[in-house]
Structures are given as structure tokens and as C-alpha cells.
Amino acid sequence: MNDAERELVRAFEDVPVVAVQGEFLEELHRRIDRRRRSRRAVAVLTATATTTAVVAVLSTYSLAGHSTEPVPIRMGSAQPAPWVNQPVEVDNSAEYPACGAAEMQGRAEPVDAGLGVHDHRLLLWFTNRGSQPCTLSGYASDISVELTGGGRVSGTTVTADPHVHTAPPANLKPGERAAIVFSYSDECDTLPPMPSGESNATATAFRVPAPGGGEVTIAFPAATDTPCNGFRHTAFTYSAFTTPAAATSELNGLVITISAPRAATSGDTVTYTVTLHNPSDRDVIFNRCPIYTQYMGAGYDQPTDATVGQYRLNCDETNGIKAGDSATFAMQIEVPAGQGSARLEWGLDDSIAVAALPGPITLNAPETRPSS
Amino acid sequence: MDADERASFDAFVRVRMPELSRFAYALTANSAHADDLVQEALLQVGTRWSRVLASGDPARYVRQVMVNQRISWWRRRRLERLVAVVPEQFYEPVGRSFEVWDALAALPPRQRAVLALRYVADYSEQQAAAALGCSVGTVKSQSAKALRTLRERLGSPLREAEQPK
Numbered sequence: 001m002n003d004a005e006r007e008l009v010r011a012f013e014d015v016p017v018v019a020v021q022g023e024f025l026e027e028l029h030r031r032i033d034r035r036r037r038s039r040r041a042v043a044v045l046t047a048t049a050t051t052t053a054v055v056a057v058l059s060t061y062s063l064a065g066h067s068t069e070p071v072p073i074r075m076g077s078a079q080p081a082p083w084v085n086q087p088v089e090v091d092n093s094a095e096y097p098a099c100g101a102a103e104m105q106g107r108a109e110p111v112d113a114g115l116g117v118h119d120h121r122l123l124l125w126f127t128n129r130g131s132q133p134c135t136l137s138g139y140a141s142d143i144s145v146e147l148t149g150g151g152r153v154s155g156t157t158v159t160a161d162p163h164v165h166t167a168p169p170a171n172l173k174p175g176e177r178a179a180i181v182f183s184y185s186d187e188c189d190t191l192p193p194m195p196s197g198e199s200n201a202t203a204t205a206f207r208v209p210a211p212g213g214g215e216v217t218i219a220f221p222a223a224t225d226t227p228c229n230g231f232r233h234t235a236f237t238y239s240a241f242t243t244p245a246a247a248t249s250e251l252n253g254l255v256i257t258i259s260a261p262r263a264a265t266s267g268d269t270v271t272y273t274v275t276l277h278n279p280s281d282r283d284v285i286f287n288r289c290p291i292y293t294q295y296m297g298a299g300y301d302q303p304t305d306a307t308v309g310q311y312r313l314n315c316d317e318t319n320g321i322k323a324g325d326s327a328t329f330a331m332q333i334e335v336p337a338g339q340g341s342a343r344l345e346w347g348l349d350d351s352i353a354v355a356a357l358p359g360p361i362t363l364n365a366p367e368t369r370p371s372s
Numbered sequence: 373m374d375a376d377e378r379a380s381f382d383a384f385v386r387v388r389m390p391e392l393s394r395f396a397y398a399l400t401a402n403s404a405h406a407d408d409l410v411q412e413a414l415l416q417v418g419t420r421w422s423r424v425l426a427s428g429d430p431a432r433y434v435r436q437v438m439v440n441q442r443i444s445w446w447r448r449r450r451l452e453r454l455v456a457v458v459p460e461q462f463y464e465p466v467g468r469s470f471e472v473w474d475a476l477a478a479l480p481p482r483q484r485a486v487l488a489l490r491y492v493a494d495y496s497e498q499q500a501a502a503a504l505g506c507s508v509g510t511v512k513s514q515s516a517k518a519l520r521t522l523r524e525r526l527g528s529p530l531r532e533a534e535q536p537k
Contacts, residue, residue: 004519005491007526011472012492015394020386028385028411032373032418175480 080273080328081317088291088310090349094135095171101214103130108182108206108221111248123247124180124206124218124238128172136178136211136241137169143180143238145220146205155236158183158352163303164295166347166354167242179247180208181352184236211241239352249351251290253280254321256355260344263362264335266298272357274346275328278321289315291349294331298338300360305336310349338363373421381421385414388431391492396438398488401477413437435493439485439503475525483518486511 107125128134144152158181170178206218239247260272274292278284293310297303318327336342342361347354373381392413396406413434417424424430476484482504489500490511497515501508 004523007472008487008519008522009491011469011476012394012398012488014469015397020389025382025385028414028418029373029378031415035415035419036373173478173480 080330081314083271083330083332084312084314084316085332086312088312090168090291090293090310092165092168094137094169096133096135098212099126099128099130099134099136099172099210100212101210101216103128103132103134103212104210104216105129106206106208106216106218108218110221120184122182122221124182124208125177126179126208126210126216126241127177128174131174133171133173134212135169135171138165138211139240140180140211140238141209143182143209144207145203145236146207148204152207153236155182155238158237158239158354163297163306163343164293164308164345164347164354165240166293166349167240167246167352168350170241170243177244178241179244180241181239181247181252182206182236183238242352243350246350246352249348249353250282250284251348251351251353253282254278254284254348254353256346256348256353258344258346258355258357260357260361262359263364264342265364265366266335266337267366268335269332270335272331272333272344273328274331275326276321277326278323281323283320283322285320286313286315286318289313289319290351293347293349294333295343295345296333296336296361297343297345298336298340298363300341300343303343305338307334307336309333335363339365373418377421377425380425381418384430388434391431392434392438395435395488395492398476398492399438399481399485401473401479401484409438409441412441416441435489436503439489471526472522475522478525479518479521483514483521486514487518490515 105127107127109123109125111121111123126136139157142154144154146152170176172178203220205220206216208216208218210216239252255277257275257277258272259275261270264270289312291310291312293308295306295308297306299305314329318329321327331346333344340363342363344357344361345354346356389410392410393406396409396413397403400406400409416437417430417434424433427433476487479487485504486500489495489503490497495503497508497511501511504511
């Protein structure tokens with residue numbers, strides 16, 4: 001054994017011996033018993049298929065590869081789940097210089113997101129093939145899809161003018177990778193007839209500007225269904241660059257709808273609601289209670305002041321959303337100082353699920369109180 | 373789990389916990405993650421303890437569960453604490469040990485797994501390759517790369533390291 005190996009072994013041996021307490025063993029056995037009971041329940045339920053709803057919950061766990069015990073989804077009442085004041089700190093800082101195209105290797109991968117027959121997703125992977133760490137974060141400036149014949153189609157980001165970045169930055173050491181989620185729809189029936197000569201305009205490649213300069217070209221996966229034989233007649237959206245975990249989060253399939261008063265007074269706390277709809281054919285279970293980011297910016301497109309906060313959802317009321325179902329949560333936010341109008345945005349952290357309230361909120365100045 | 377099985381499982385946990393914790397720490401280079409990893413592995417083997425015993429080498433079985441579990445965790449960003457009652461406070465290395473662990477934490481997880489298998493669990497290259505589902509050549513190259521990186525980051529006395537025999 002050489003010096004390096006000896007020092008390594010010394011470091012490993014420095015890890016202290018852990019004394020096992022009886023309390024630890026008791027807790028371990030309680031958990032083991034619970035797992036065994038739930039496995040027996042799975043076996044019985046799967047064999048007899050007594051209730052499709054419960055089996056659906058269990059199969060979700062199987063599909064998602066979770067190792068924890070299945071739990072029934074606890075839906076809230078018809079009323080929104082009350083807001084709970086559980087602020088959290090999330091460090092979403094970029095650690096390294098922005099990655100350039102020269103050090104990135106791209107690859108596209110179709111994913112089965114369970115979104116329904118007309119909605120599709122691809123993951124665009126970017127692997128750091130350079131010798132130095134770098135960071136991919138934020139939205140690529142203008143992703144386009146190249147078509148046969150040389151044409152290009154551009155898409156839009158998942159929020160038109162995002163101030164909330166819930167997708168964490170991907171800090172990539174050499175060999176590590178980040179992803180962009182690319183979404184498109186093929187509801188061709190609602191689209192105008194395809195002009196003659198364009199029916200063969202199929203997608204051939206993605207062109208993705210890298211934050212550190214240059215453009216990454218990624219071949220379009222050959223076996224992927226493309227809408228109406230191409231992208232010419234349809235729009236697509238794309239997420240920010242993010243970590244593999246956020247890019248593949250089960251939360252990404254949720255559709256967020258914000259409902260808020262159309263006028264608010266600076267300095268007041270307003271209540272609004274957020275509805276999470278699960279359009280997929282799979283239940284979404286909050287194995288970890290999700291964190292959300294809320295943002296209200298005075299000045300709308302050019303914010304002069306903003307309130308931003310990160311909190312946990314009220315998972316005591318609702319711990320998941322069944323396939324095809326929705327859950328509504330009450331929210332509270334302090335209205336920032338300013339005049340004119342404000343923008344309200346909301347998103348689930350560690351995912352690409354973000355939304356903005358359509359249209360502005362009119363800001364009223366606080367009433368001037370007479371001095372005594 | 374009947375009384376005999378339970379007694380056997382408890383004895384295994386008491387005796388093997390130190391080496392399993394050390395192995396988990398080497399795999400993760402993170403106290404909290406290591407605790408999660410050990411606890412999850414024990415929960416998994418506890419539900420099928422009689423079969424694990426029948427394997428003839430329960431410790432190897434648990435280590436393999438940890439390696440497999442770790443591979444799936446590499447694909448997830450966050451972990452969930454499974455057992456609230458942890459047996460000991462988190463380990464915080466100091467001094468030179470801190471530097472070494474800091475450098476280990478910066479290694480790609482697979483390289484750290486090779487080092488854990490070779491230098492904590494004392495696996496041969498063939499055994500490490502089998503545990504990781506890769507070739508012996510990959511184990512050799514990953515081990516050499518890991519040691520080279522540690523040498524570059526830490527300097528003397530981590531010098532002139534060659535790949536393990």
C-alpha cells in the first residue's frame with residue numbers, strides 16, 4: 001500500500017464508531033413492521049383489485065421507484081388548504097462560470113411523462129466534457145428547432161417573462177450533466193391545414209445557445225413523434241437549464257393556476273389561491289413536502305420593488321394530487337411598495353412548474369392617515 | 373420477524389453498525405446522507421432478514437444494498453430522512469482528515485464508490501467490479517483517477533500513489 005492509500009485508509013478509519021442505542025433498534029423495527037404490513041397490503045390489493053383508486057396509488061409508487069411505504073393521498077376539502085407560514089431558505093446560487101458550447105455535449109431523450117396522448121416531452125441533456133466545472137442556469141436565450149430544408153422554428157420559455165426561477169442551477173463538474181425540458185403538443189386537429197409542400201418539413205436538430213457563448217447542436221431523436229409531421233404549425237416551450245432531478249421531477253406535469261384580486265394596496269397582505277391540476281394518468285404524491293416560490297413585483301415588466309419568498313405547501317391538508325384531479329392552496333403575500341401595476345408569479349421549487357397570473361394587479365397607494 | 377430472527381438482526385446491527393456507517397460515509401462523504409443510507413439499507417434487509425441470513429454473508433448483502441441504493445440516489449437530488457432517532461451525532465472531520473474528506477466529497481460518486489469498496493470494505497478489484505456492475509478495467513481506471521485527483525488536490529503526503537494492487 002502506498003502513501004496515498006495509507007492516508008485514505010486513515011481518513012476512513014477516522015469516522016467514529018457509532019454506538020447503537022436500544023431506541024434506534026426499536027424505531028428500526030417499527031419501520032420494518034410497517035413496511036412488511038404495507039407489502040402484504042399491496043399483495044392482497046393487487047391480487048383482488050378491490051379498489052382501483054388504491055391500486056392506482058400503489059402503482060404510482062412502483063412506477064416512480066420509491067422505496068418508502070405507499071400512503072393514500074390525503075385530499076383537502078372543497079375549500080382551499082389554508083396558508084401556513086413555513087418559510088424556507090433555498091440556496092440557488094451558481095457556483096462556477098457559465099458553460100460554453102465548446103465544452104458541452106448535447107443529447108435528446110424522449111420521456112414518458114404520462115401527460116396524455118397529445119402532449120410530449122423531451123429532455124435535452126448537456127454534459128460537461130470540459131476539464132473545468134461550469135454552471136448552466138436560467139433560460140437559453142432562444143432555442144430553435146431546425147427543419148428539413150433549412151427552416152427554423154422558435155419556442156418560448158415556460159413562463160413568458162419569468163422572475164421566479166424554481167429550477168435550481170446545475171453546477172457541473174466535468175462529466176456531470178444538466179437538462180432542459182422541451183415540451184410540445186400535437187393537437188393537429190385544431191391547427192390549420194398544412195400548406196402543400198410542407199408536409200415533409202420534419203425536425204432535424206435543436207439549436208441551443210449556451211449561456212457561456214456558442215450554440216449546441218443536438219440531433220432530433222429519430223424515433224420521436226413529431227406533431228403534424230413537423231414543428232412548423234405548433235408552438236413549443238422549454239424550461240430553464242436545471243439539474244437532472246428537477247428536470248425529471250413528478251411535479252413538472254402539474255398545471256398551475258393562480259387566482260388573485262385584481263387590485264391591492266402596497267404594504268397590505270393579500271390572500272390569493274393557487275390550484276395545482278394533475279392532467280396526467282398518474283397520481284402525484286408529495287414524498288417530500290414541496291417548497292414553492294412566490295413573487296410579486298411592482299412595476300410589472302420593469303420591477304421597482306418586489307416581494308419574494310419561499311415556503312412549504314400545506315402538506316398536512318393535502319399530500320398529493322390524484323390523476324386528473326386538482327388541489328387548491330391559499331397563499332399570502334405582502335404587496336410591495338410602488339405605483340401602477342404588479343406581476344404575480346408562483347412556482348414549485350426543484351421543478352420546472354411555474355406560472356404567472358395572467359394580467360397585472362393594480363396597485364393602490366396606502367391611505368394617508370390624518371396626523372393626531 | 374420472530375424472536376430469534378429479531379435477536380439475530382439486532383446483534384448484526386450492533387456488531388456491524390460501525391463498519392456499515394464507515395462504508396456509507398465513504399460512499400456519500402456526507403454525515404446526513406450516510407445515516408440515511410445505512411438506515412434505508414437496514415430497513416430493506418430487515419423486511420427479508422431470513423433470506424438475507426440465508427445468503428451466508430449478510431454484511432456483504434447490506435453493502436450491496438447500499439451501493440445499489442446510492443446509485444439510485446445519484447439520480448435524485450434530495451433525500452428523505454427515514455428514521456428520526458439517529459444513533460450518534462453527525463461526524464465532522466477536522467484538520468487533515470477534513471481536507472481529505474473535502475477532497476473525497478468532490479470526487480464523482482462512482483469513483484468514491486470504488487474507493488469505498490476497495491479501501492473500506494476491502495473488496496478485490498473483481499469483487500468491486502461485480503458490486504458496481506462494471507468491468508475490472510473500469511474499477512482500475514476509476515480508482516487510479518480518484519487517487520490522482522486526491523493527490524493533485526491534497527499534495528504531500530498523498531504522493532506517488534499508484535493504483536491498488
